[in-house]
Amino acid sequence: MKLLITGGAGFIGSEFVRQGVKKGFDVVVVDKLTYAGDLERLKEVENKIKFYKADITNKELIEHIFKTEKPDVLVHWAAESHVDRSILDPSIFIETNVKGTQVLLDVAKESNIKQFINIATDEVYGELGEEGQFYEDTPLNPNSPYSVSKASADMLGRAYYRTYKLPVITVRPSNNYGWWQYPEKLIPVVILKALNEEPIPVYGTGQNIREWLFVSDCADAVFQIMEKGKEGEIYNVGSGEERRNIDVVKSILQILNKPESLIEFVKDRPGHDYRYSLNTEKIQKEIGWKAKIKFEEGIEKTVKWYLDNMEWVEKKLKHLKDYWEKVYR
Secondary structure, three states, rough: OEEEEOOOHHHHHHHHEEEEEEHHOEEEEEEEOOOOOOOOOHHHHHEEEEEEEEEOOHHHHHHHHHHOOOOOEEEEOOOOOOOHHHHHHOOHHHHHHHHHHHHHHHHOOOOOOOEEEEEEEHHHOOOOOOOOOOOOOOOOOOHHHHHHHHHHHHHHHHHHHHHOOEEEEOOOOOOOOOOOOOOOHHHHHHHHHHOOOOOEEEEOOOOEEEEEEHHHHHHHHHHHHHHHHHOOOOEEEEOOOEEHHHHHHHHHHHHHOOOHEEEEEEEOOOOOEEEOEEOOHHHHHHOOOOOOOHHHHHHHOOOHHHHHHHHHHHHHHHHHHHHHHHOOO
């Protein structure tokens, strides 16, 4: 079976590519290689995949790739994904996440594809208070430019299933973390700043709660959804591992043996969602999937990976200093 994977040089997409190669799939990767994409992530499988540098909004190029490769399944990971960047400039999020998804859906519609796996996010649901969970039929209520763009892509996929009978399955994962994550998201930012003994910026008072899913578990869930999922269905992919941001920060400091005095509370992010929590009964019942990696194990693996791969991280730091200044000041 041939998989076409968009965003396959990204953080989660590359994990999916690496697992796909190990499973024996014929893998074609499409990635624009923005600041967040990196072929280093695919080094161990580079001779076993076909790679196209392409922008998913370029319909002619996407059509050419489909005609050349004739994929059986499209797994759509490509996205602008960082809420803070979407607050600074929403336009590229609308362009890539909405228009790019529509281009892929249109081309897939003309290509008799067997399956279109549309990767969304738990953020499309909006926010929760202390209690409750998001179910697959919870109405969408996104609050940031990023989550609005992902909700649009999510709804487009479901509209193409309903209107054109395109075999779309929608996947809504919770916050991913793990190896190879670009150091703009909370966990790698904390690791790097703690290692350099720099102030660690924490929004507000750090009480916001996220559900943390280890990247290899997320990729594994999508493979199982490909195999056992039903067309037109939505599947939440979560771990049940909820943590306050401040507790995530403290657990990293503890692993690195760094003082909590490094924590610096900064002005809260505009429109900051308080809590996300996914109900995963559906995927457990219908697919038989459950997350394997507990947060304590995952965060240890993640910190160790960054310590072992500082050369890769150092290359990224040059481009991040100005960005951090903009966001956290």
